[in-house]
Amino acid sequence: MRELLDLSPAELEAYFASIGEPRYRARQVFEWAWKHLVRDFSAMTNLPVPLRERLSREFAIGAASPGATVMDAEEGTEKVLLVLADGEAIETVLMRDADRRTVCVSTQVGCPVGCAFCATGRMGFRRDLTSGEIALQVLFFARRLKGEGERVTHVVLMGMGEPLLNYEATLKAIRNLNHPWGLNIGARRFTVSTVGIVPGILRLAREGIQLNLAISLHAPWDGLRAELVPATKRYPIADVLAAAEQYTRATKRRVTYEYVLIDGVNDSPAAARALARLLAGRLAHVNLIPFNPAPGLPFRRPPLSRVEAFKRALLARGIDVTVRYSRGVRIQAGCGQLRAARLGATPR
Ligand code: SF4
Numbered sequence: 187m188r189e190l191l192d193l194s195p196a197e198l199e200a201y202f203a204s205i206g207e208p209r210y211r212a213r214q215v216f217e218w219a220w221k222h223l224v225r226d227f228s229a230m231t232n233l234p235v236p237l238r239e240r241l242s243r244e245f246a247i248g249a250a251s252p253g254a255t256v257m258d259a260e261e262g263t264e265k266v267l268l269v270l271a272d273g274e275a276i277e278t279v280l281m282r283d284a285d286r287r288t289v290c291v292s293t294q295v296g297c298p299v300g301c302a303f304c305a306t307g308r309m310g311f312r313r314d315l316t317s318g319e320i321a322l323q324v325l326f327f328a329r330r331l332k333g334e335g336e337r338v339t340h341v342v343l344m345g346m347g348e349p350l351l352n353y354e355a356t357l358k359a360i361r362n363l364n365h366p367w368g369l370n371i372g373a374r375r376f377t378v379s380t381v382g383i384v385p386g387i388l389r390l391a392r393e394g395i396q397l398n399l400a401i402s403l404h405a406p407w408d409g410l411r412a413e414l415v416p417a418t419k420r421y422p423i424a425d426v427l428a429a430a431e432q433y434t435r436a437t438k439r440r441v442t443y444e445y446v447l448i449d450g451v452n453d454s455p456a457a458a459r460a461l462a463r464l465l466a467g468r469l470a471h472v473n474l475i476p477f478n479p480a481p482g483l484p485f486r487r488p489p490l491s492r493v494e495a496f497k498r499a500l501l502a503r504g505i506d507v508t509v510r511y512s513r514g515v516r517i518q519a520g521c522g523q524l525r526a527a528r529l530g531a532t533p534r
Pocket of ligand 1: 297298299301304306307346347
């Protein structure tokens with residue numbers, strides 16, 4: 187059975203043409219699935235019954251079932267393990283802030299990047315998600331919020347996986363979620379988070395879509411960065427920054443640099459100075475994320491005084507910076523932690 191959410195509006199039109207149906211069926215079906223959020227063809231009351239029956243024989247809509255769910259009411263965070271049609275499981279998080287409802291989605295099952303400080307990275311890579319599997323995570327929480335009279339306002343591609351290593355599916359999911367026939371989430375409300383896959387950044391710059399770009403740098407020196415984020419060895423920091431510059435020129439969007447602060451590893455005054463030198467004069471913002479301890483990971487969170495000193499060092503050199511304590515620490519919402527706990531995965 188095919189997944190309906192894998193299809194773009196143009197592909198739906200081609201499908202309906204191929205079975206002798208008028209083009210407008212594509213819009214009707216897309217609206218039911220992506221705007222009204224139905225999962226059952228029998229609810230598509232403006233379609234003839236035989237067509238509804240045919241569609242339900244050929245397609246599933248958002249084929250995933252929620253497994254473990256963990257909530258933290260105080261933080262407004264809810265994390266769900268979604269089990270896909272083939273039994274693989276991915277994590278999706280809903281974050282509720284004042285007027286924002288942000289869904290953090292996964293783009294791969296596991297991750298090939300292998301960051302030393304990340305539970306998902308240590309699980310290894312299983313497979314890419316399809317565009318429908320990426321989008322259904324947003325629709326899952328959109329359905330939940332709709333019941334509460336609310337809607338998804340922002341999407342961050344920061345869950346399991348590296349979005350720019352699953353480029354086509356990621357972009358297709360974004361375009362479908364952005365489509366006026368569906369949820370119509372504005373392009374500027376998406377953030378693509380990458381470890382700095384240079385060809386992917388350059389390609390994204392040519393898409394003509396104003397997405398936010400977040401680059402996980404984590405170190406100001408290539409040697410240390412290669413230890414912390416092994417898959418980025420091929421992309422020296424200078425090349426990553428040049429690609430980011432091109433992205434900013436093409437989209438006029440400020441680039442965010444994510445930097446996980448790890449006790450005694452990358453949190454020294456020298457590292458802060460080096461980072462400031464790298465980013466001086468760029469349209470950039472730094473998110474400092476004190477490391478979120480996880481079972482089996484050999485790192486610690488730096489003391490608050492060192493986090494503050496690092497931040498002050500950047501500010502003193504004119505770099506915009508925010509300290510973000512990662513959400514959901516108490517509900518194991520750190521990257522890959524719910525899946526690891528549920529599936530009993532042990533770090534290598
Ligand atoms: S931090 Fe992100 S890129 Fe690094 S291993 Fe984890 S999921 Fe992959």
